[in-house]
Amino acid sequence: MSTLLEVKDLVIKFALRTGEVTATNGVSFTLQKGERLGLVGESGAGKSVTGFSIINLISKPGYIASGEVDFQGENLAKVSDERMRSLRGNRISMIFQDPMMTLNPVLTIGTQMTETLHQHNPGMSQDEARNIALEKLRKVYIPSPEKRLAQFPHEFSGGMRQRIIIAIALLTDPELIIADEPTTALDVTIQAEIMELLMELCETDDMGLILITHDLAVVGQVTQNIAVMYAGSIVEKGATSQVISDPQHPYTQGLIAALPQSSRQGERLNQIPGMMPTLKDIPPGCSFNPRCAHVMDVCKIEVPQLRVGKNGNLVACYLYPLKKEQR
Amino acid sequence: MMTFAGFKDSFLWYSFKRDKIAIISLLVLVLLVMVAVFAPLVAPYDPYDPEMIDIMNSEIPPVWEDGGEKAFVLGTDSQGRDMLSTMIYGMRVSLIIGFGAVALQAILGVFIGLFAGYHGGFLDSFFMRAADVQLSFSYLMVAIFMSAILQAIVGVARFGEIAVPFLILVIGFSQWPQYARTVRASVLAERNKEYVEAARVAGFPSAQIIIKQIFPNTLSPILVLSTIQVANAVMSEAALSFLGLGMPIDRPSLGSLINSGFEFIFSGAWWITALPGLLLVILVLSINMLGDFLRDVFNPKLYKG
Amino acid sequence: MNDTLLSVKNLYKHFDISGGFLDQIKFSQGRLKCEKTWVKAVNNVSFDLAAGETFSVVGESGCGKSTLGRTIMGLYPPNGGEISYRGSRIDGLDHKQLLPYRKKMQMVFQDPYASLNPRKTIRQALADPLRFHNPQLTEGEIKDRIDEVMLQVGSDPQWISRMPHEFSGGQRQRISIARALIVDPEFIVADEPISALDVSIQAQILNLMMDLQQQRNLAYLFIAHDLSVVEHLSDRVGVMYLGTVCELSETGILFEQPRHPYTQALMSAIPKLEGGASTHVRLKGEVPTPINLPSGCVFHGRCPYVNQRCIDEIPQLNRLDDGRQVACHGVEEGRI
Numbered sequence: 001m002s003t004l005l006e007v008k009d010l011v012i013k014f015a016l017r018t019g020e021v022t023a024t025n026g027v028s029f030t031l032q033k034g035e036r037l038g039l040v041g042e043s044g045a046g047k048s049v050t051g052f053s054i055i056n057l058i059s060k061p062g063y064i065a066s067g068e069v070d071f072q073g074e075n076l077a078k079v080s081d082e083r084m085r086s087l088r089g090n091r092i093s094m095i096f097q098d099p100m101m102t103l104n105p106v107l108t109i110g111t112q113m114t115e116t117l118h119q120h121n122p123g124m125s126q127d128e129a130r131n132i133a134l135e136k137l138r139k140v141y142i143p144s145p146e147k148r149l150a151q152f153p154h155e156f157s158g159g160m161r162q163r164i165i166i167a168i169a170l171l172t173d174p175e176l177i178i179a180d181e182p183t184t185a186l187d188v189t190i191q192a193e194i195m196e197l198l199m200e201l202c203e204t205d206d207m208g209l210i211l212i213t214h215d216l217a218v219v220g221q222v223t224q225n226i227a228v229m230y231a232g233s234i235v236e237k238g239a240t241s242q243v244i245s246d247p248q249h250p251y252t253q254g255l256i257a258a259l260p261q262s263s264r265q266g267e268r269l270n271q272i273p274g275m276m277p278t279l280k281d282i283p284p285g286c287s288f289n290p291r292c293a294h295v296m297d298v299c300k301i302e303v304p305q306l307r308v309g310k311n312g313n314l315v316a317c318y319l320y321p322l323k324k325e326q327r
Numbered sequence: 328m329m330t331f332a333g334f335k336d337s338f339l340w341y342s343f344k345r346d347k348i349a350i351i352s353l354l355v356l357v358l359l360v361m362v363a364v365f366a367p368l369v370a371p372y373d374p375y376d377p378e379m380i381d382i383m384n385s386e387i388p389p390v391w392e393d394g395g396e397k398a399f400v401l402g403t404d405s406q407g408r409d410m411l412s413t414m415i416y417g418m419r420v421s422l423i424i425g426f427g428a429v430a431l432q433a434i435l436g437v438f439i440g441l442f443a444g445y446h447g448g449f450l451d452s453f454f455m456r457a458a459d460v461q462l463s464f465s466y467l468m469v470a471i472f473m474s475a476i477l478q479a480i481v482g483v484a485r486f487g488e489i490a491v492p493f494l495i496l497v498i499g500f501s502q503w504p505q506y507a508r509t510v511r512a513s514v515l516a517e518r519n520k521e522y523v524e525a526a527r528v529a530g531f532p533s534a535q536i537i538i539k540q541i542f543p544n545t546l547s548p549i550l551v552l553s554t555i556q557v558a559n560a561v562m563s564e565a566a567l568s569f570l571g572l573g574m575p576i577d578r579p580s581l582g583s584l585i586n587s588g589f590e591f592i593f594s595g596a597w598w599i600t601a602l603p604g605l606l607l608v609i610l611v612l613s614i615n616m617l618g619d620f621l622r623d624v625f626n627p628k629l630y631k632g
Numbered sequence: 633m634n635d636t637l638l639s640v641k642n643l644y645k646h647f648d649i650s651g652g653f654l655d656q657i658k659f660s661q662g663r664l665k666c667e668k669t670w671v672k673a674v675n676n677v678s679f680d681l682a683a684g685e686t687f688s689v690v691g692e693s694g695c696g697k698s699t700l701g702r703t704i705m706g707l708y709p710p711n712g713g714e715i716s717y718r719g720s721r722i723d724g725l726d727h728k729q730l731l732p733y734r735k736k737m738q739m740v741f742q743d744p745y746a747s748l749n750p751r752k753t754i755r756q757a758l759a760d761p762l763r764f765h766n767p768q769l770t771e772g773e774i775k776d777r778i779d780e781v782m783l784q785v786g787s788d789p790q791w792i793s794r795m796p797h798e799f800s801g802g803q804r805q806r807i808s809i810a811r812a813l814i815v816d817p818e819f820i821v822a823d824e825p826i827s828a829l830d831v832s833i834q835a836q837i838l839n840l841m842m843d844l845q846q847q848r849n850l851a852y853l854f855i856a857h858d859l860s861v862v863e864h865l866s867d868r869v870g871v872m873y874l875g876t877v878c879e880l881s882e883t884g885i886l887f888e889q890p891r892h893p894y895t896q897a898l899m900s901a902i903p904k905l906e907g908g909a910s911t912h913v914r915l916k917g918e919v920p921t922p923i924n925l926p927s928g929c930v931f932h933g934r935c936p937y938v939n940q941r942c943i944d945e946i947p948q949l950n951r952l953d954d955g956r957q958v959a960c961h962g963v964e965e966g967r968i
Contacts, residue, residue, distance in 0.1 A: 017341060042830035157918050187692035188857065192901035192912045214831060217774065217860075219902035244905055258835035260864035261905050268842060269864070271835040275800055363966035521747035530707055530734030532727060539760075545750035603779065 004176060004208045005031040005054070010067035010077075012049050012058065014279070021279040023049045023062060025232045025303075033175070034206040036199070038219030038240060042276055043230035050229070051178045051212045053077070055088045071176075085264050090120045093169035095179040097162035102168075103153040109164055110149030113137075114172060120172050136167040140197060159190035166197065176208040183218065195222050216256060228252050231276055231287035235305070236311030248309035249317050250292045286317070294319055342624050352616035359610055363419040370412035371400075375578065382407045386596045396521045404584075404599045405591060414603050415578060418610065420580040425561040429553055431499030432560075436506020437542075437549065443507065444514030445537050455511070458504030466501035466563060467570075474572045475496055487575035494573055498563050502556060509552050511546040547625040554618030558611045565607055581607045636719075637819055637851050638681040638704070643713035645674040645696075645703045649923075672922050675697040675714075675875040675930075678949070681851055683818065688854040688862040690898075691872035694919060697855045700872070701821040702851065705739050717819075735765050738812035742824035744804035748796035754807055758782075762814045773863055777814060784847070785810045786840060802833035809840065813848075821853045826861065838865060853878055859902050863887050866960075869894045874930040880949060881956030891958050893935045893968060924944040929961065937962045 010027040013020050024046040031037050041047040054069050054076060069076040071092070076084065089093070096102050104112055107314040113133035130149070136143035140163040149240050153161060158232055162182060169177055179198065183191035199222050202209045211223055219226055220240055227237040227251065236249040247253045256262060257270035274291040277283060283290055289299040298318050307322045343349055362369050372379050384407035388395050395402065401410035443451040477493060478486045486493075517523060518541065526536045561581075567573040568582030569589075576587050581603045588599025650656045650668040658667045670910065673696040681687045689697045703710050706722065715723040722733050748757055758778045763769065769777075779789040785806040790892040796804060805825060812820055838861065844850055845898035856862050861871055863883060870880040871892065879892040890896045900913040915934045920926055926933055932942040941961050949957040950964055962968035 041831060159918070188859070189692065189897060189901040189915060192903070193914065195903070196912065215903070216831070216903050220905055221903050255831055256905070258832050259905065260835075260838070260860045263864070265864055266842075268839045269835040271839055272832045275802055275833060276830070408743055505893070521741035521743055522749040524702070524707055525739065525747055526749075527707055527742060528734065528737075528739045529764065529811075529815070530727075530731050531761075531764060540752075544749070546751075 002033055002036070003030055004033045004072070006068070006070040007050070007054070007216065008068040008070065008292055010050065010053060010069065011065040012046070012053055013065045014062045016061055018280070022065075022282070023232055023279060024053075025231075025282075026067070027229070027234055028306075029227050029234065029237060031176070031208050031210065032117050034202065034208060035225065036202055036209040036211065038223035038226040039210055039229060040214065040216055040226060041215055044231075044276055044323065045229040046232040047212045048180055051094075051180055051210060051230045054210070055086075055092050055094060055179060056081075056084045057094070059195060063128065071117040086120070089116065089169075090172045091174050092178065093172070093174040095162075095165055095169050095182045095290045096176060097181040097184050099158065099165045100153065100183075102165055108150055108152055109156075111151070113168055116168055116171050124245045132171060133167075137164070138171045139170065139201065140164070140167045140262040142167070158186055159193065160260055162186060162190075162194055163197070166194075166201070170205075172200065173205065174207065176210070177202070178210045178212070180212045181214070182211075184213070184215075191218070196220065216244065217261075228255070231282050232279065233287060233303075235288065235316045236309075236313055237306075238309075238311075241309055246311050246313075248311065248313045248320065249288075250294055250319070251288045254291075267268055339624055343620070344619055348616055349620035350618070351612040352632060355609065355613040356617060359418065359613070362415055363422050364392070366415045366419045369565055370409075370415045372409040372412040374408045374413040374416050386591070386599075388596070389598055389602075394597075401602055402598045404588065405596070410598060410602055413584060414581070414606055416613050417524065417579045417581045417584045417603060418606060420491065420578065421561050421564055421582070421610070424498070424564045424580065425501060425557050427495040428498035428502070428560040428564070429490075429556045432502045432556060433506055433549065435499070435503040435554060436508075437510050437545075439503070439516070440507040440510025441514055441537050441542060441545070444511035445518055445533065445541065451511075454507060458507050461501065462504050466498065467566070467609075469501055470497045470567050470572055474567075487578060490574050490578070494564055494567065497567075498560050502559070505552060505556060506549070509548050510545050513548050514541055517541050517544050551618060551621045554614055554621060558614040558618065561607070561611055561614070562621055581610075636680050636683075637683045637717065638853070639714075639719075640680075640704065641678050641679045641714040641716075642768040643674055643700070643703065643715065644672075644711045645699050645708055646711045647671040647673055656795070669923060672925050673875055674703060674710075675925070677875075677877050678713075679870055679877065679880060681819070681853060682911045684845070684849045684941040685846065685868070686854055686866045688856060688866035688869045689872055690856055690859060690862050690869060692857060692898075692919065694874075694922065695872040696875040696922070697872050698823055698935050699738070701823050701853055701855050705737060705821055706733075724778075731765075735815045736817050737819045737821070738804075738815065738817040739821045739823065740808050740812050740825045743828055744801045744808060745828075747808050748804055750796055753793055753795055757796075757807065757811055758792065758814050761811065765815050781810045781814050784813065784844065786836075800833075801829050802836060805829060805833075805837050806840065809837075809844070812837075813844065816848075818849070819851045819853070821855070823855045823858065825854075827856070827858060834861070841865070859887075859899065871898065874919065874925065876930055877949060877957075877959065878931065879956065879958050879960075881954075881958075885954050885956055891952070891956065891963050891968065892931075892960050893937055894931050929959075935962075937968050939967075 004258045008028050010024055012023045014023055027050050031036065039047045039050060049058060049062065053064055056076060064077045067077060110133060114126065114129040117129040117132060133149060135143050137148060142148050142160065142163055156164065183194050186194065195218060198209065201207065211219060213219055223240050225235045225237065226240045226243045228243065230251050236243060236247065236252045242253060244256060247256050254272035258272060260269060264267050272291055277287065285301050286299040286304050292299065296318055304316045304318050305322065306314040306316045307320050309320050356551050377576065382610045385405050387399050387403045389402040390397060390400055399409050403409055404413060443454045474493065523536060523540055526540050538589050564573060564580060565582030565585065568580050571586065574580040574583045576583055579587065584603040585600050588596065592600050647670065648668055649671055656666050656668055658665050675702060679687065689700060691697045699708065702708050704715055710723050714721060717733055722730065755778065758781065759774050762774055762777060779794060782789040782792065787803065787806050787810065799807065826837050829837060842865065845852065854862065854866060866883050867881050868881065869886050870877045871894065873894045879886065879890065879895045887899065890899050897913040897915050900911055917934045920933060928944050929942045929947050932938045935942065945961065947959040947961050949959045951957050960968065
């Protein structure tokens with residue numbers, strides 16, 4: 001296995017009228033070829049911003065303050081807009097929450113797909129583009145794709161639209177797909193189908209996947225590794241099964257314990273007190289310290305680094321000793 | 328509803344502080360309105376007082392021109408009235424008609440828009456078709472028609488006395504559909520929000536829901552529309568007066584002043600038309616600039632907090 | 633179930649979406665016709681709800697579960713059927729006659745950002761309904777009631793002079809619950825009250841709702857799409873598909889072994905925390921539109937066990953030996 005993407009100490013800031021706020025504070029992770037990584041967190045944890053920063057899609061008041069996004073030897077945080085455009089939608093594809101945001105309502109699916117292909121391969125013939133589009137539609141199990149190519153987005157159901165979005169993302173055979181809450185707007189039965197599809201596609205084509213979601217159960221089904229974010233930092237990362245069955249960070253523990261599946265029917269759920277701080281007033285030290293049951297003096301002063309927890313997960317928490325050789 | 332501290336933190340105040348045009352427009356507008364309100368104290372002469380008018384003083388140019396006199400800074404008109412005083416009083420008339428007409432429009436339009444939008448059905452269709460019909464008439468046509476009738480009834484001499492309420496009525500009635508449509512559109516957006524359903528679940532009668540719950544949420548578009556409508560009403564009044572259908576020359580508005588000077592413009596006395604015209608432009612421009620600023624702030628598509 | 637609070641019988645709610653007269657004119661078979669288009673949102677739904685009970689309605693978007701809740705609350709007039717509260721009919725009552733029931737039946741909404749009026753302080757949001765229903769209360773008594781309810785939902789009574797935009801989603805939802813509680817109801821329709829909230833906040837709100845139920849003996853009609861939440865919280869569950877109830881049962885029995893083919897598919901789609909091999913039952917096709925309901929069983933186009941009877945005949949809810957009710961010919965015939 002070789003490394004596909006390495007994010008190092010990514011700091012993203014937003015220049016707001018009330019001052020500058022830090023959206024992510026030194027996020028680092030690596031993604032191997034064909035690896036599926038879940039980026040989990042509640043709203044405002046910085047997971048979407050991290051995903052967008054990889055393809056340089058952070059909207060205006062936000063910017064990458066420091067850090068590197070190393071994609072196959074190129075630092076995406078520094079490349080020109082032109083270079084970024086040739087990577088984006090070509091070698092790196094993105095799937096958004098709302099399919100209608102990505103699809104142009106006045107163009108047929110066929111036109112949108114072939115145009116995307118021509119954008120990245122100007123010499124491609126119309127027939128060739130059409131054939132690739134058909135192949136990808138078959139791949140996402142769209143029935144009678146020849147007929148569907150001539151239809152407009154509004155003629156599809158929500159689940160079908162998301163399949164088409166995935167087909168468009170696949171057009172250029174990308175090495176990495178970033179999916180931002182791809183099934184949040186969909187029903188459970190359709191969500192299950194889309195997730196199965198994504199997983200199958202990543203496996204057959206050896207694609208990398210970064211799945212950004214708030215739903216731990218979905219991540220548990222699809223990804224091999226998981227990074228849990230809280231208030232702009234990764235607090236825990238490791239193998240998905242390990243993190244879910246034996247979480248180490250008090251936040252991850254609380255998050256999993258709070259799910260209704262984790263307690264007996266009719267009993268009170270194990271809630272985490274308080275709420276996540278807004279970016280404006282992140283407390284000093286560990287950002288979780290005001291809500292943590294195990295809080296110590298040191299937690300209120302210094303930000304904990306990632307360290308190895310009891311079962312090999314990387315955890316940013318003073319409950320676990322820091323080893324010298326860590327890196 | 329909004330406290331002063333809340334206002335100081337608001338996006339409105341934040342944007343206002345950074346918008347030079349808005350600040351200047353507001354300062355100019357406040358200055359003009361104050362001058363108009365305190366006209367008897369500010370103006371050097373009283374143009375309504377025949378005692379102070381001397382026909383011998385007619386058509387004196389402004390001080391900076393040859394033949395200007397210090398007593399009449401901006402010169403005099405063809406009847407010997409001081410231009411500055413006449414313009415201040417004229418602006419006062421224009422603003423009274425402008426604000427009065429907008430108040431009438433707003434009361435009619437907001438009321439109709441709120442109830443038509445909330446209840447829908449026949450009431451809604453009826454008022455919206457009425458609005459379409461109303462807007463398909465030119466207000467000028469209506470005004471010409473009505474003033475002709477009115478002048479025939481009360482006589483031209485007495486028409487001058489009732490000209491102000493007449494103009495308010497004509498401009499007010501012709502423009503209510505603007506308010507009704509705007510308010511109806513925002514009521515339709517608010518009506519299905521959950522807070523309205525919560526109020527219905529609480530058992531409040533519909534009139535109370537409309538006025539207490541929905542109306543406060545339609546204030547932003549009403550405010551934006553009102554600035555534009557005041558400017559429009561001032562312009563409409565000027566147009567009507569210019570055509571001789573509005574204020575009589577012995578109680579001139581800016582429009583009738585422009586009209587009265589129009590015949591002298593080629594005989595060299597340009598200031599009788601040009602100076603009130605300039606004041607009208609400044610007045611309308613400052614209101615419109617302020618309206619543009621408000622629209623930009625309140626437009627949710629441009630709003631980035 | 634001896635203490636029946638709410639009883640819904642054969643409820644229908646259809647929406648007229650045909651628009652104006654000109655939109656209704658259609659040309660078919662060589663003739664001009666004036667035709668209305670109806671969305672058949674709720675069709676022949678019946679259930680009872682006991683005092684202090686939590687009854688959940690689950691289903692996917694567009695299945696009519698929210699419409700059902702709003703029709704019960706009197707926000708929409710029903711097109712057919714009966715709604716009774718403590719034995720007396722409440723459908724078709726006018727505004728004044730409904731007032732005594734408004735105090736007993738309240739509603740909590742999904743979107744915490746839309747359910748509080750952005751121009752009203754929390755105090756106004758809470759005091760207005762209280763004063764409306766109890767005009768005899770003094771200002772001091774109103775303040776005491778507000779303080780009490782704010783404390784009960786875990787909010788600081790000091791916050792009541794603030795505006796809704798100063799609060800987070802979870803806090804707003806607490807205030808929405810406080811607003812429902814302030815008139816001291818015994819029945820609350822909760823329409824997806826936690827689906828717009830973050831996971832850790834969801835747990836707080838669910839706990840709050842369970843605590844309040846114990847303290848005040850509240851009955852909930854809980855409308856949700858999240859099956860794991862429903863399983864945790866409800867005594868009984870009704871599964872809706874395309875406007876009809878296809879299975880209605882006690883929670884434990886239902887989740888242990890769903891019988892209706894749609895319920896089976898729905899449950900298999902719940903992502904499980906433990907991961908592992910997916911046992912997801914795939915359904916063919918998509919949910920049909922509620923404008924043209926399929927004949928017979930509304931699920932027949934997607935059901936793996938369909939036969940001719942399912943296409944011809946509408947199945948009724950039948951009670952099985954374990955007490956659950958299922959509307960399925962296959963189950964009735966012992967095929968499934």
